[in-house]
Amino acid sequence: MSTLPDQHPTIRVTAMPSDANPYGDIFGGWLMGQMDLAAGSVASRHSGGRAVTIAAEGMKFHAPVLVGDEVSVYATLVRVGNTSMTIEVEAWRRARHMEDATKVTQARFVFVATDKDRKPRTVPPMDPAKN
Numbered sequence: 001m002s003t004l005p006d007q008h009p010t011i012r013v014t015a016m017p018s019d020a021n022p023y024g025d026i027f028g029g030w031l032m033g034q035m036d037l038a039a040g041s042v043a044s045r046h047s048g049g050r051a052v053t054i055a056a057e058g059m060k061f062h063a064p065v066l067v068g069d070e071v072s073v074y075a076t077l078v079r080v081g082n083t084s085m086t087i088e089v090e091a092w093r094r095a096r097h098m099e100d101a102t103k104v105t106q107a108r109f110v111f112v113a114t115d116k117d118r119k120p121r122t123v124p125p126m127d128p129a130k131n
């Protein structure tokens, strides 16, 4: 039996019928959106301002998410460049009435910090105490 990672999720949400695809399971685009939200939260917090997605790399859907599942998204800053931040993101599902949990998706999101004119701006280095 797998259990959820031993860290606080960046986002935890219940998958609802309105998030389903035409077959009744959860739409991959919805899950990507949750992962993008989680990564964006980390990027905006680290950079202290606006940050936008420039790339999502290596996304693979290992298992389906079902309506009613609790979805936990874990986002971790793994690299900081000059204006970019790379965030490793995992999504896990737990059936509503059970303890067993499964990693369903993972990907690397790259965000760029931008200024008020939507141009790239420099980001602070990683803080080993925080990351």
Ligand SMILES: CC(=O)SCCNC(=O)CCNC(=O)[C@H](O)C(C)(C)COP(=O)(O)OP(=O)(O)OC[C@H]1O[C@@H](n2cnc3c(N)ncnc32)[C@H](O)[C@@H]1OP(=O)(O)O
Pocket (backbone or CB within 6 Å): 052, 053, 054, 055, 080, 081, 082, 083, 084, 085, 110, 112, 114, 118, 119, 120
């Ligand atoms: C269309 C949408 O709504 S998508 C969702 C929301 N996202 C957006 O709106 C972003 C749209 N894109 C943009 O506005 C622009 O691309 C910007 C402002 C983010 C970046 O401007 P650009 O001139 O393209 O970026 P630039 O070439 O200077 O690169 C910026 C950083 O991104 C990195 N980068 C650029 N392309 C990629 C890529 N394909 N993959 C990973 N990193 C990349 C660069 O290496 C650089 O990192 P560094 O400064 O840490 O070395």
